[in-house]
Amino acid sequence: MTKPETRMDYGRRIARVTDHIAGNLDGDLNVERLAEVAFFSPFHFHRIYREATGETLADTVRRLRLHRAAVELTRDETALERVAKRAGYGTLAAFSRAFVSDYGVPPGAYRLRGKLLPPNPKKANEMKANYRVEIAPFAGARLAAIEHRGDYQKIGNSFAKVQIFFAANELPASRSFGIYFDDPESVPEKKLRAEAGLITDVKIPAHEKIREVKIPSMLCASVLHKGPYAELERAYRHLFRDWLPTSRYEAADFSCFEEYLSDPRETPPAGLLTRVHLPLNGDL
Numbered sequence: 001m002t003k004p005e006t007r008m009d010y011g012r013r014i015a016r017v018t019d020h021i022a023g024n025l026d027g028d029l030n031v032e033r034l035a036e037v038a039f040f041s042p043f044h045f046h047r048i049y050r051e052a053t054g055e056t057l058a059d060t061v062r063r064l065r066l067h068r069a070a071v072e073l074t075r076d077e078t079a080l081e082r083v084a085k086r087a088g089y090g091t092l093a094a095f096s097r098a099f100v101s102d103y104g105v106p107p108g109a110y111r112l113r114g115k116l117l118p119p120n121p122k123k124a125n126e127m128k129a130n131y132r133v134e135i136a137p138f139a140g141a142r143l144a145a146i147e148h149r150g151d152y153q154k155i156g157n158s159f160a161k162v163q164i165f166f167a168a169n170e171l172p173a174s175r176s177f178g179i180y181f182d183d184p185e186s187v188p189e190k191k192l193r194a195e196a197g198l199i200t201d202v203k204i205p206a207h208e209k210i211r212e213v214k215i216p217s218m219l220c221a222s223v224l225h226k227g228p229y230a231e232l233e234r235a236y237r238h239l240f241r242d243w244l245p246t247s248r249y250e251a252a253d254f255s256c257f258e259e260y261l262s263d264p265r266e267t268p269p270a271g272l273l274t275r276v277h278l279p280l281n282g283d284l
Contacts, residue, residue: 008205011168013038014052015161021060022157025068026086029061052164055265061088063264064156066102069095070230070269071153073111080107103228104270131223131238135249138277140217143177144204145197151189152180153230156264158196162210166198169205174198177215179257184233215257220277221249228269232258235276244278252279 084095
């Protein structure tokens with residue numbers, strides 16, 4: 001194979017690994033098994049994976065398991081010991097130390113803070129104060145994107161595939177956007193639709209799943225969310241429940257989209273910055 005074909009082949013094989021990890025977080029994710037999934041020698045797989053994804057296998061597994069734990073803590077009342085075990089920790093104390101390191105608070109406190117419905121009006125007012133709505137034109141964006149179906153909290157694997165595609169084709173690192181077509185509280189999880197993409201200004205190399213997707217130029221209301229992706233629904237509730245009904249604007253006929261201003265491979269969840277955009281009709 002030529003050099004570009006070899007890079008693309010490596011990219012497809014690494015993408016199989018990210019699929020396998022995302023779908024088997026409760027399984028045995030040792031290097032020998034993952035190297036077998038990608039048809040690489042286990043002696044070199046660590047380096048190949050790290051160069052393709054920007055993080056080690058252990059870091060990927062740890063990050064995804066802790067993210068799943070954070071989502072579980074906001075969605076249900078599963079016992080903390082059970083959450084810790086699913087995240088790969090033998091004791092609650094070890095899980096708590098790891099969780100505090102990344103999320104800034106112990107898992108029990110995060111569960112209380114992370115509930116999407118505030119328990120009292122005072123908390124609701126505190127939530128409002130955390131967001132400042134900005135109205136500004138969005139210049140538009142041309143993305144190399146891949147379709148994502150299912151739980152929005154699992155879209156990270158779709159972004160990983162696009163990032164691997166960029167690395168395999170030696171495309172420059174770029175800003176990443178997610179377009180979300182459905183309301184996760186109204187649409188069944190398996191029917192949720194989204195696009196995960198990176199901005200590009202070059203011709204997109206042929207690929208069986210990655211294609212061009214455009215976000216048009218338009219007026220948007222946006223808020224800056226700081227914190228874990230598991231809590232992003234707070235930003236949407238503020239925009240749609242607290243801000244939009246009392247504003248002079250109407251929502252435009254285009255889906256909400258998010259721009260990710262931090263790299264989750266390098267930034268702890270507590271420090272992640274995400275700008276959530278709500279398209280609007282009209283002018284400033």
